[in-house]
Amino acid sequence: MYDVLIIGAGPAGVSASLYAARSNTANVTVVSDDSSSLKRADLIENYYGFADPVPGAVLLEKGIAGAERLGVSFVRDEIVDIQIDPEMKFSVSSSSGITKKYDAVMIATGASRKKPDIKGIKELEGRGVSYCAVCDAFFYKNKKVAVIGSGSYAFNEASALSDIASQVYIITNGDELADGIPENITVVDKKISSIEGDNRVEAVAFIDGTRLEVSGVFIAMGTAGSTELARKVGAPVENNRIMVNEKMETAIPGLFAGGDCTGGLMQISKAVYDGAQAGLSIVRFLKSK
Ligand SMILES: Cc1cc2nc3c(=O)[nH]c(=O)nc-3n(C[C@H](O)[C@H](O)[C@H](O)COP(=O)(O)OP(=O)(O)OC[C@H]3O[C@@H](n4cnc5c(N)ncnc54)[C@H](O)[C@@H]3O)c2cc1C
CATH class of the missing domain: 3.50.50.60 (FAD/NAD(P)-binding domain)
Incomplete structure (x- = not known):
């Protein structure tokens, strides 16, 4: 079995984990520092399958529970570095001081929207x-x-x-x-x-x-961030978006990305689609090794 790391437990990362885990070719770990945009979304009423508006946090929990049922491991940590070692494995380090090696990695870290330090913004989030x-x-x-x-x-x-x-x-x-x-x-x-x-x-x-x-x-200050990890391994980034092809492959073999960090429509449906593509591409990559 290969080892796969997905960085980010939002809709993109979790969706990718479903496809990778069901292939039976990889142990899949999803790491997150618990900062998904979806957590901040009060009520979602433009996503498929819910008769009534659903809180973003609930949608997130349900996604994670479904992936756990399929054997995906979830870890709470913050990834701070990715390097490629001489055996072409990804050496990934976290803020808790752990470094582990993986055969394939997906970056699904979302978009870090810049927040101005202005009185009233935090207090009135979701209320205007x-x-x-x-x-x-x-x-x-x-x-x-x-x-x-x-x-x-x-x-x-x-x-x-x-x-x-x-x-x-x-x-x-x-x-x-x-x-x-x-x-x-x-x-x-x-x-x-x-x-x-x-x-x-x-x-x-x-x-x-x-x-x-x-x-x-x-x-709407600046643009989406979240691209520093891609830069560390030399994956091209443009206008703060990680560059991927339609299969969610970056220019680095074995490194995939999807969701808000790749730009385009910053919505759950797009993140889920990207995750599905990335999950399938990860499996294809591992089988070709
Ligand atoms: C207030 C608000 C309301 C919204 N309302 C809607 C809506 O009504 N409908 C809709 O379709 N979309 C909505 N969205 C957008 C939607 O939430 C995002 O498009 C979607 O969550 C993107 O999914 P993602 O998986 O790419 O990223 P995210 O959901 O942002 O997840 C990113 C993940 O990466 C992790 N992460 C980031 N950096 C690191 C790191 N260094 N180490 C470890 N983990 C890391 C985070 O912890 C998180 O788990 C809303 C967003 C906001 C902020």
Whole structure:
């Protein structure tokens, strides 16, 4: 039996583990530091198979339970390094000081969305503060919303919102605005002091004492991270996305990636699809060894 490590216990990693484990060719371990985006998703109502909205944390637990039933091992740890040794095995080290060797590795570490250190963001998460326009735009039909960010990620989020919201603002928080701002978006270049609201977002307050009344605030600073591990083994990364082909193979034989860390549609359905492809590719790779 070969040893396979999947880094990340979100929908992409868990989906890959199902396919790899059922092939009977590998011992499959999934390692995670317990930070899946899905945990932060209050209610999911755009994923197949649920009559009622399902909390993200519940979907996550059910996925893991299904994989455990098939013999997948789950470990809580943070991976800090991957190297390729002379026998072409992956030598993977964690923050708890453990280094182990694997025949194949999948990176499914999700996207690390940058969080600004602004008062009110943490408190109002899920109550007007969102990290995903595709997921939550629907709730802001004909309402005013703000996107905090200044680059292409923020522009994408603003475009998705502008079809639904009555008015979309991009708040740069004092950062320089990139080129390519979409039409119908109002730019506010002031520094933010806090997000205000008792129970839900009501306004963004600026350090010059002014306020902008909005019903929702979308955080879209920088782009997705999570690519450092790929870089360590020399797998190409572009615009903070790990580059993969349609089989979820990176340029490094035996190293696969999928889910939010490979970009594209940052949704559960896409992560599950990527995981299925990666799982099948891992099996094919091991059988060809
Ligand atoms: C607030 C919010 C609401 C959302 N709502 C929806 C929705 O309604 N519908 C929808 O389809 N999608 C929604 N999404 C998006 C969805 O959650 C993601 O697209 C999906 O979870 C991506 O899956 P993934 O497996 O690629 O990554 P993730 O689910 O983010 O999982 C990443 C995994 O990697 C692990 N990890 C990361 N780095 C390391 C490391 N160094 N060592 C060990 N483990 C590591 C984490 O612990 C985690 O287990 C939402 C996201 C957010 C934040």
